[in-house]
Every structure is written in C-alpha cells, then in structure tokens.
Amino acid sequence: MRIAELARRTAVTPKAIRYYETLGLLRPERGANGYREYQEHHVRIVTEIRELAASGIGPGKARPFVDCLHAGHEHGDDCVTSLAVYRDGIAELDRMIATLTARRTELIRRLDEGAGRTFSQESTMSDFTTLPAGLPIPDDDGAAAHLPGLAVPELTLSASDGERVAFGGFGPGRTIVYLYPLTGRPGVDLPDGWDAIPGARGCSTEACDFRDHFAELRAAGADRVFGLSSQDTGYQAEVVARLRLPFTMLSDPDFVLGDALRLPSFAAEGQERLYSRLTLVLRGGRIEHVFYPIFPPNTHAQQVLDWLRANPLG
Known part of the structure; x- marks a missing residue:
C-alpha cells in the first residue's frame, strides 16, 4: 500500500x-x-x-x-x-x-x-478552586432543551446591592446569568446528603471562577454577569462581600423566573425547592444559549468564556 x-x-x-x-x-x-x-x-x-x-x-x-x-x-x-x-x-x-x-x-x-x-x-x-473527589456527575435530563430562543420574561428581581433589576431590559448586548442552588457559609452545615445530589456541590467554586474570569468575560462580549439563586438578598450580599465578587447576585425566593421559563429545580433536606445549576446567555430580549447540565462548576466560567470567544457578536 x-x-x-x-x-x-x-x-x-x-x-x-x-x-x-x-x-x-x-x-x-x-x-x-x-x-x-x-x-x-x-x-x-x-x-x-x-x-x-x-x-x-x-x-x-x-x-x-x-x-x-x-x-x-x-x-x-x-x-x-x-x-x-x-x-x-x-x-x-x-x-x-x-x-x-x-x-x-x-x-x-x-x-x-x-x-x-x-x-x-x-x-x-478558602480554597475554592477544587471540589471533593467522587462527586456524582449530573445527566442531561432534557429539562432545559426548550429554553434556547425563548423570550426573556418581563420581571424584576432584587439584587445584592439593594437595586432592582429588570430582567426584560438588558438591551441588545449579551448578559450572562448563572443559576445555582445555594451557597454555603463558613460554619453553617449544608443540607444532609448534599454531596450525593448530582450537580449540587460547588456554588462557591463557580462564583469564584466567574470572579476570576470576569474581566475576560467582559472583553469577550458579556455586558453583564449575574449570579442568581433563591436565597434572600442579605444572604447574597454576604456572599458578594466574602468572595469579593465584582458583579451583583440576584435573589428569586419565589421562583418567579423559574416558573416563567419552566426551569429545572430539585429538593434537598430542609429545602423544598432549589434551582438546578444552569447558565443563560441573554441577548436582545431572548435566550441565545443555555449551558445545562454544568459539571464541574469550578471551571464553568472558562466554558462560558470559550463559547463567547467562539461566537463573537457581529
């Protein structure tokens, strides 16, 4: 031959x-x-x-x-x-x-x-760069397959800086909203069995990864970055201060966004409903792209950055 x-x-x-x-x-x-x-x-x-x-x-x-x-x-x-x-x-x-x-x-x-x-x-x-070994990897259950292309609902959420954020008014640029279940606090126990729930562990690591890549995300075309969970604004403000986050965190304790978009959620010990980990790329009043499921969370911001660079505006 x-x-x-x-x-x-x-x-x-x-x-x-x-x-x-x-x-x-x-x-x-x-x-x-x-x-x-x-x-x-x-x-x-x-x-x-x-x-x-x-x-x-x-x-x-x-x-x-x-x-x-x-x-x-x-x-x-x-x-x-x-x-x-x-x-x-x-x-x-x-x-x-x-x-x-x-x-x-x-x-x-x-x-x-x-x-x-x-x-x-x-x-x-704290060392938020690593996760415990052996965490279960979440499967793609199709719960976010309907989201790309949907219109962003007209609703307002409270932010960690005390402001109110209008979800439908982000303009033509790209907005990154990463949703997560809850962040733990030093000295406060997480729900029993938390590490055994696929995709639950790692909210602080995810926040720190978005913090560390914030400037790069902005340079790659993200006009705004928000974190979002069902925790109250006081809890969110403490996380922003403790982790020195350069962006604000949104609070949705009533799951108004989740109900409007039929977002995936789950229950844990002492928590009837929590957001599943998911990231939305919003542009021009619609959902342009969705990341779901997300694993590992401590490198997810880099994944979003890679997508922005591969899909530049214009």
Missing part, C-alpha cells in the same frame, strides 16, 4: 509516518518506481505508535514496543523492555505531579497572604 493509504487506515498524517521512518521505527520497501510500499504489519506498528503517543509515550520512546512486535509478539508491551518504558513514564509523571503540587501550595500560600492584607472580613481565602 502507498503512504496515503497507510495514513488513512491508521488515522495519522503522511508527515508523521515519514517522521517514524526517520526514527527507524518503519522500514518500507521501495518499488521499481521508487515509491514507498507498506505492508499489513506496518499498519499494526503505526497504530501502536499512535496509541502510545496518546498515553504520553512519544515516538522517540516507542522503539521497545516496535521491536517487540517485530519479534513476533501479539502486543507491543509483551516484552520487559516495554514495561520499563511504562515505569519510566509513571516515574516522570510522579515528578511532575510533585512539582505542580508544590507550586499550587505556594500559590495558595501567596493567595492567603494577599487576601489577608487586602480584605479584612476574612483573614485567609
């Missing part, structure tokens, strides 16, 4: 195949016309190299696996020399993880020091 056929069957580029040849991993024969001629065993070799690269073992370290196949083994890692490459790769990852963990610890220390100097209401900033 010719190089184009080999590339097609192995999902790599002809350039990559030529690179493998320069490394001595492939040795095609030459036909009478001077063209490279590849055989079926070359398909297996190139596939092995590609799969190794996907797991972090580059072509430069693939020779033991290729030699193992040349020796007649069914798998490239049937030989002890190949297993040694695995061990070396794991050791290298361990070193990288240790280095990154040390850097992260140092950044958290600096964050705490900086927050302690500039924000008197909290001596140190």
Whole structure:
C-alpha cells in the first residue's frame, strides 16, 4: 500500500509516518518506481505508535514496543523492555505531579497572604478552586432543551446591592446569568446528603471562577454577569462581600423566573425547592444559549468564556 493509504487506515498524517521512518521505527520497501510500499504489519506498528503517543509515550520512546512486535509478539508491551518504558513514564509523571503540587501550595500560600492584607472580613481565602473527589456527575435530563430562543420574561428581581433589576431590559448586548442552588457559609452545615445530589456541590467554586474570569468575560462580549439563586438578598450580599465578587447576585425566593421559563429545580433536606445549576446567555430580549447540565462548576466560567470567544457578536 502507498503512504496515503497507510495514513488513512491508521488515522495519522503522511508527515508523521515519514517522521517514524526517520526514527527507524518503519522500514518500507521501495518499488521499481521508487515509491514507498507498506505492508499489513506496518499498519499494526503505526497504530501502536499512535496509541502510545496518546498515553504520553512519544515516538522517540516507542522503539521497545516496535521491536517487540517485530519479534513476533501479539502486543507491543509483551516484552520487559516495554514495561520499563511504562515505569519510566509513571516515574516522570510522579515528578511532575510533585512539582505542580508544590507550586499550587505556594500559590495558595501567596493567595492567603494577599487576601489577608487586602480584605479584612476574612483573614485567609478558602480554597475554592477544587471540589471533593467522587462527586456524582449530573445527566442531561432534557429539562432545559426548550429554553434556547425563548423570550426573556418581563420581571424584576432584587439584587445584592439593594437595586432592582429588570430582567426584560438588558438591551441588545449579551448578559450572562448563572443559576445555582445555594451557597454555603463558613460554619453553617449544608443540607444532609448534599454531596450525593448530582450537580449540587460547588456554588462557591463557580462564583469564584466567574470572579476570576470576569474581566475576560467582559472583553469577550458579556455586558453583564449575574449570579442568581433563591436565597434572600442579605444572604447574597454576604456572599458578594466574602468572595469579593465584582458583579451583583440576584435573589428569586419565589421562583418567579423559574416558573416563567419552566426551569429545572430539585429538593434537598430542609429545602423544598432549589434551582438546578444552569447558565443563560441573554441577548436582545431572548435566550441565545443555555449551558445545562454544568459539571464541574469550578471551571464553568472558562466554558462560558470559550463559547463567547467562539461566537463573537457581529
């Protein structure tokens, strides 16, 4: 077969195949016309190299696996020399993880020091960048499929700064409204079984992610950003101050927006109804885009930012 056929069957580029040849991993024969001629065993070799690269073992370290196949083994890692490459790769990852963990610890220390100097209401900033391991991932139950294209209802909600926000009057620009169940307070227990509810945990991490990407969101075309939950305005104002949010939070204790748009919600211990985590992109009086379900919440603002950059106005 010719190089184009080999590339097609192995999902790599002809350039990559030529690179493998320069490394001595492939040795095609030459036909009478001077063209490279590849055989079926070359398909297996190139596939092995590609799969190794996907797991972090580059072509430069693939020779033991290729030699193992040349020796007649069914798998490239049937030989002890190949297993040694695995061990070396794991050791290298361990070193990288240790280095990154040390850097992260140092950044958290600096964050705490900086927050302690500039924000008197909290001596140190909590680590809102991570979530507990093993949280259940919410499924897309279709509860938001009807929202794109709907008109924004004419209603007014109270904001954390004491103002009233008219939902139908945002104008032609884009407004980001992220809805969430509730934010916890330091020293106050969350509802029993909170971490077992898919999509419930992570409201503070989500707020901090929108805080940290706020300037970028504005630069990417978001005229306004709001957080919204059913908690009262006093609760929302405390969250804005404690997390130093550069945007206001809206309060909808009567679920007037949820009823108008038939938004998804759920119940928890001591809470008959809470908003499910969902983000609306509003533009020109209509819902332009919806993010639902959302997971993980601590990187959701980056997801919204990526969408804004991929779908610029104009």
